[in-house]
Amino acid sequence: MTSSTTxxxxxxxxxxxxxxxxxxxxxxxxxxxxxxxxxxxxxxVASRNYITEPRATDTLNALQRRGLVIAEGTPLRFRFNPxxxxxxxxxxxxxxxxxxxxxxxxxxxxxKPSASxxxxxxxxxxxxxx
Amino acid sequence: xxxxxxxxxxxxxxxxxAVLLLRAFGSVRKRLLLWAGLCFAxxxxxxxxxxxxxxVIPDVDLYRWRLVVAAAAMVLLVYGLIFESxxx
Amino acid sequence: xxxGFLLGVIVTCxxxxxxxxxxxxxxxxxxxxxxxxxxxxxxxxxxxxxxFLDKPNAGDEVIYxxxxxxxxLILAAIAHKNRTKS
Numbered sequence: 001m002t003s004s005t006t007x008x009x010x011x012x013x014x015x016x017x018x019x020x021x022x023x024x025x026x027x028x029x030x031x032x033x034x035x036x037x038x039x040x041x042x043x044x045v046a047s048r049n050y051i052t053e054p055r056a057t058d059t060l061n062a063l064q065r066r067g068l069v070i071a072e073g074t075p076l077r078f079r080f081n082p083x084x085x086x087x088x089x090x091x092x093x094x095x096x097x098x099x100x101x102x103x104x105x106x107x108x109x110x111x112k113p114s115a116s117x118x119x120x121x122x123x124x125x126x127x128x129x130x
Numbered sequence: 131x132x133x134x135x136x137x138x139x140x141x142x143x144x145x146x147x148a149v150l151l152l153r154a155f156g157s158v159r160k161r162l163l164l165w166a167g168l169c170f171a172x173x174x175x176x177x178x179x180x181x182x183x184x185x186v187i188p189d190v191d192l193y194r195w196r197l198v199v200a201a202a203a204m205v206l207l208v209y210g211l212i213f214e215s216x217x218x
Numbered sequence: 219x220x221x222g223f224l225l226g227v228i229v230t231c232x233x234x235x236x237x238x239x240x241x242x243x244x245x246x247x248x249x250x251x252x253x254x255x256x257x258x259x260x261x262x263x264x265x266x267x268x269x270f271l272d273k274p275n276a277g278d279e280v281i282y283x284x285x286x287x288x289x290x291l292i293l294a295a296i297a298h299k300n301r302t303k304s
Binding site: 132133136139140143146147193194197198200201204205207208211215 | 220221224225227228231232234235238242279282283285286289292293296
């Protein structure tokens with residue numbers, strides 16, 4: 001059994017480590033990427049991903065802070081909106097990767113310390129308003 | 131002089147950490163950040179008490195209070211680390 | 219007596235915190251955590267020295283020097299986090 005995390009390209013790995021803390025965050029992002037013109041409500045995300053609404057809110061807010069989705073309108077709807085083309089390309093590649101190497105990617109996500117620990121580190125990152 | 135400088139620096143560094151963590155807790159709401167932020171606020175207070183003890187009110191001994199505040203702050207941090215650091 | 223107990227609490231908690239931060243560093247490779255771990259470990263060791271002083275107000279130079287280093291470690295860790303390109 002080869003170490004499956006080495007199959008993931010380095011830049012995809014890096015993108016994952018910096019932007020995705022949990023599997024719901026990943027699946028929400030990819031779900032929204034596949035339907036970029038659609039505005040998703042909190043409840044849509046919750047039911048599609050089988051998570052609670054508070055968790056969905058948490059997830060969407062995290063993605064918004066990282067410049068991956070944008071929130072607009074009332075009632076609040078979220079739309080896939082990468083900060084730039086480079087990010088868009090990375091998400092596209094991530095989507096492909098996830099199709100082919102699902103277990104490697106989920107394994108990578110679960111092998112990293114929790115979202116709380118990552119948010120601790122992000123608290124000290126003054127460069128971006130994350 | 132050195133004590134004064136070091137403790138002022140300590141107050142500022144701990145204060146900075148407290149501000150960053152509590153500010154982040156405001157938007158992210160991960161409880162680890164709250165406990166850690168409060169810890170650093172306590173450590174900042176403890177350092178400030180040292181300065182007060184030595185230079186502002188030298189006739190009153192604040193040593194025990196300095197320790198109480200620092201100990202309480204560290205307990206908060208350890209509590210947060212044990213119970214909240216695996217929170218995703 | 220009480221002061222000794224409080225110092226014990228502080229020292230133990232410092233080492234426990236240092237341990238957690240060391241684990242976080244190993245898991246994330248983020249040097250920020252290494253800085254915090256080292257700072258807390260250093261302060262823990264430093265506080266042990268307090269046990270050998272009656273009332274650490276006279277200001278043992280070494281103790282304050284070590285404390286200074288631990289604060290600088292934290293500042294360095296934060297600075298490093300903000301210097302590197304994400």
